[in-house]
Amino acid sequence: MGSVMSTVLFSRRHQSSTKGVPEIFSEKELKYPPSFQSRVICCASKEVLQTYLAWRQNDCHVNNLHDTCLWMLVKEGETERDAQEFLKGTQKQQKNELLFQKFRINYKNLPAMYRQGSCIFKAEVEENVKYNENGTPVKRLRRKARIVQSENIAGRSFWNELPSLLKEVGGFTEDVDKVNPEYVRFFQFEKKLMPSTWIVVRIDGCHFHRFSEVHEFEKPNDKQALNLMNSCAVAVLEEIQDIIFAYGVSDEYSFVLKKDSQFYQRQASEIVSVIVSFFSSMYVMKWKEFFPRKELKYPPSFDGRAVCYPSSKILQDYLAWRQVDCHINNQYNTCFWMLVIKKGKSKREAQNCLKGTQAQEKNELLIKEFNIDYNELETMFRQGSLAFWEKEDITMTHENTASVETSHRKVIVEHCDIIKPEFWEAHPSILDENHLLFEALINNFSYQHESLGKVPLP
Ligand code: GTP
Ligand code: MG
Numbered sequence: 001m002g003s004v005m006s007t008v009l010f011s012r013r014h015q016s017s018t019k020g021v022p023e024i025f026s027e028k029e030l031k032y033p034p035s036f037q038s039r040v041i042c043c044a045s046k047e048v049l050q051t052y053l054a055w056r057q058n059d060c061h062v063n064n065l066h067d068t069c070l071w072m073l074v075k076e077g078e079t080e081r082d083a084q085e086f087l088k089g090t091q092k093q094q095k096n097e098l099l100f101q102k103f104r105i106n107y108k109n110l111p112a113m114y115r116q117g118s119c120i121f122k123a124e125v126e127e128n129v130k131y132n133e134n135g136t137p138v139k140r141l142r143r144k145a146r147i148v149q150s151e152n153i154a155g156r157s158f159w160n161e162l163p164s165l166l167k168e169v170g171g172f173t174e175d176v177d178k179v180n181p182e183y184v185r186f187f188q189f190e191k192k193l194m195p196s197t198w199i200v201v202r203i204d205g206c207h208f209h210r211f212s213e214v215h216e217f218e219k220p221n222d223k224q225a226l227n228l229m230n231s232c233a234v235a236v237l238e239e240i241q242d243i244i245f246a247y248g249v250s251d252e253y254s255f256v257l258k259k260d261s262q263f264y265q266r267q268a269s270e271i272v273s274v275i276v277s278f279f280s281s282m283y284v285m286k287w288k289e290f291f292p293r294k295e296l297k298y299p300p301s302f303d304g305r306a307v308c309y310p311s312s313k314i315l316q317d318y319l320a321w322r323q324v325d326c327h328i329n330n331q332y333n334t335c336f337w338m339l340v341i342k343k344g345k346s347k348r349e350a351q352n353c354l355k356g357t358q359a360q361e362k363n364e365l366l367i368k369e370f371n372i373d374y375n376e377l378e379t380m381f382r383q384g385s386l387a388f389w390e391k392e393d394i395t396m397t398h399e400n401t402a403s404v405e406t407s408h409r410k411v412i413v414e415h416c417d418i419i420k421p422e423f424w425e426a427h428p429s430i431l432d433e434n435h436l437l438f439e440a441l442i443n444n445f446s447y448q449h450e451s452l453g454k455v456p457l458p
Helices: 046-075 080-087 092-103 112-116 163-168 181-185 208-214 223-239 268-290 312-341 347-354 359-370 379-383 422-426 433-451
Strands: 006-013 036-043 119-131 137-148 198-205 243-249 252-257 302-309 385-396 404-414
Touching: 036 046, 036 268, 046 080, 046 092, 046 112, 046 181, 119 163, 198 268, 198 312, 223 243, 223 252, 223 268, 223 379, 223 385, 223 404, 243 312, 252 268, 252 312, 268 302, 302 312, 312 347, 312 359, 312 379
Parallel strands: none
Antiparallel strands: 006 036, 119 137, 198 252, 198 302, 243 252, 243 385, 385 404
């Protein structure tokens, strides 16, 4: 038996607030961007993959049978809690009988997609690509994604009859008798991030070179595209309270989670996937707001990684590195596109012109050839963008009453130097561990007071 290494990306919806996608729910507005959490499971053999599939399909069946009963009971007038209570401990057979006797539903007749889930695989299909002069079609084999439902996706009869799966993975020699989820969970790869360290999740647009070409972004910097990135980053900070700071440039954003964060029990794949998927959904949702006259031609995607930094000093060094990178790239790109657009040079000629030039020489080139003072260019282009929480004092004035001073926290976006210490000195609360700890204690304490009906702390 040949050995197979397959990677299964297990994904589950993170929040139930998905209202739909425009093509499918044409009458419904997408109210909130969905996000997904994911987990990597390495299947070291075909048998593990087979057991994994059997487990997931069994879960689909068990959950769907339960949910069908639950919502039928609720439709009948039961409260959700009573219906849950009623179904507790019931076996499959009893649920089938309940559906049949009380609601005249034969569970087996419900749509296969609900009971069995869906499989997508690539299959070779013959397609007419063109016609000869004499009118006969020229056919080619193309790989196309197919969606199918099947009673037993881990069974030999399903798997071994699909040529593409047989070719990629090989056949299953036996059927799975009993699903043993513990066996599959054993292969689950859990990467818990080191405790008490700053977690940085850096996301980066996939193939944004192409994405920016297709969407005709201004070169080298498209202000609206960067504003869109910033707006999505603000939404991420608002959504995930443990993120205390973010720095973005071009198609990337670094999100910093507080040192003692317990978000997803510090599991890297969950944290990264939730941030990446929420950001990507938000990007699509907000597109029209920033590009009202441009059609989004295809959905963008972002990759992500998590890195731990043990001290605020090293974290600041990391952020400084990203800002230095922003500066170097922006200065190069400004010169490059000026040479191409304004001087009519080819991309290769522009590259050769800039080869080996230092920062000072590039600044001189911009001044001499194009009358551009690099330091006068937009700060957002030169220094990137920071997003962080800040207290805002507001005075509320009501008619006939004295004005009241209140303060609330708000995510703001700024463009400034984070390499020098001044920014961090002016905003000590961002990385102040004692302050954060103190705040957490206060919040917790005042919450307990409120829940006990006592006066909350000021
Ligand atoms: P991968 O990240 O490896 O998938 O490649 P990538 O094509 O996304 O390139 P990379 O992340 O290294 O760099 C980002 C790319 O996005 C830049 O090279 C530009 O081509 C493009 N880009 C980002 N921001 C802008 C912008 O404001 N205007 C334009 N015109 N292009 C941009
Ligand atoms: Mg990229």
